[in-house]
Amino acid sequence: MDQVEIFKALSNKTRLQILNWLKDPALNFPEQPNADFENVGVCVGQIQIKAGLSQSTISEYLAILQRADLVSATRVGQWTYYKRNQEGIAQLSKIINSEL
Amino acid sequence: MDQVEIFKALSNKTRLQILNWLKDPALNFPEQPNADFENVGVCVGQIQIKAGLSQSTISEYLAILQRADLVSATRVGQWTYYKRNQEGIAQLSKIINSEL
DNA sequence: AATATATATCGGCTTTTCCCGATATACCAA
DNA sequence: TTGGTATATCGGGAAAAGCCGATATATATT
Numbered sequence: 001m002d003q004v005e006i007f008k009a010l011s012n013k014t015r016l017q018i019l020n021w022l023k024d025p026a027l028n029f030p031e032q033p034n035a036d037f038e039n040v041g042v043c044v045g046q047i048q049i050k051a052g053l054s055q056s057t058i059s060e061y062l063a064i065l066q067r068a069d070l071v072s073a074t075r076v077g078q079w080t081y082y083k084r085n086q087e088g089i090a091q092l093s094k095i096i097n098s099e100l
Numbered sequence: 101m102d103q104v105e106i107f108k109a110l111s112n113k114t115r116l117q118i119l120n121w122l123k124d125p126a127l128n129f130p131e132q133p134n135a136d137f138e139n140v141g142v143c144v145g146q147i148q149i150k151a152g153l154s155q156s157t158i159s160e161y162l163a164i165l166q167r168a169d170l171v172s173a174t175r176v177g178q179w180t181y182y183k184r185n186q187e188g189i190a191q192l193s194k195i196i197n198s199e200l
Numbered sequence: 201a202a203t204a205t206a207t208a209t210c211g212g213c214t215t216t217t218c219c220c221g222a223t224a225t226a227c228c229a230a
Numbered sequence: 231t232t233g234g235t236a237t238a239t240c241g242g243g244a245a246a247a248g249c250c251g252a253t254a255t256a257t258a259t260t
Contacts, residue, residue, distance in 0.1 A: 003110075004111055004112065004113050004116065007107050007108075007110040007111040007116075008107075008111040008247085010103075010107040010200075011104055011107040011108040011111050011247090012104065012247085012248080013104050014248095016103060016104065016107075016200075019200060020199075020200075043206080043207090044206070044207060044208095045205095045206065045207085053248095053249070053250090054249065054250055054251075055206085055207075055208095056207090056208080056209080056210090056249080056250070056252090057248075057249050057250070058207095059206095059207060059208055060209090060248090060249085061248095063208085075207090075256090075257095077206090077256095077258070078205060078206045078207075078256070078257045078258065079205095079206060079207080079257095080206080080207060080208090089200065092200075093193075093196050093197055096189075096192060096193050096196050097193055099120070100110075100116075100119060100120075100189065100192075111217090112217085112218080114218095143236080143237090144236070144237060144238095145235095145236065153219070153220090154219065154220055154221075155236085155237075155238090156219080156220070156222090156237090156238080156239080156240090157218075157219050157220070158237095159236095159237060159238055159239085160218095160238085160239085162237095175226090175227095177226095177227065177228070177236090178226070178227045178228065178235060178236045178237075179227095179235095179236060179237080180237060180238090201260100202259100202260085203258100203259080203260080204257100204258080204259080204260100205256100205257085205258080206255100206256085206257085207254100207255085207256080207257100208254080208255070208256095209252105209253080209254070209255090210251105210252085210254085211250100211252085211253100212249105212250085212251095213248105213249090213250085214247100214248080214249085214250100215246100215247080215248070215249100216245100216246080216247070217244100217245080217246070218243105218244080218245070218246085219242105219243095219244090219245100220241100220242085220243090220244105221240105221242095222239105223239080223240075223241100224237100224238080224239070224240085225236100225237080225238070225239085226235100226236085226237080226238090227234100227235085227236085227237100228233100228234080228235080228236100229232100229233085229234080229235105230231100230232085230233085230234100
């Protein structure tokens, strides 16, 4: 993954908020139905409501974060659950400390 | 400084390269006249030649990096020397590790 | 099969970024 | 003061990002 693409993914207030919200799903998404936060994450609809942007925009933003390896997705039935990709985030940390 | 602005500053290949080049000025800018790398950094002209973009573009890019606290500038005569702002970069590291 | 719900993708309008050449400003030297 | 060099700023055209509504796709239910 290109470093530039990772930083672009982080160059947006809403996307930074999403990453932050996903640090504590139980706190930030109390309305989640069938909550299985730890295993799969939070579904798109809940994130969309919280962010207050359109469904298509949030879907796109999550795809951008996923392409940057900052979140991962799991499809369960008609829902897609997103959670933080701690490996990808740790790798970013490494990039900052060594390559930047 | 807004986190988003820091990441925007890093969302460009040339700006990332400049930050990298400034890690070892003696290596990357052997042509620098009156080299006083450790104290003041590298002048705009040298960076411009190395980057291969226009003078105005590089001046603008350095201003963007400076606004993000990633480099600092020192004016000496008709030259402006830029070097890495290690404090700002360290603070970014902290942001990634704690707030992201 | 028909309908309903969740998400992804598409087309498009608006704003921002990229990068340039031209010009302005700052400093130096004669 | 005049001219030369280094950098900053301005104006703008092209490309990308932000964000939307409409539509397509996938899955579930009846």
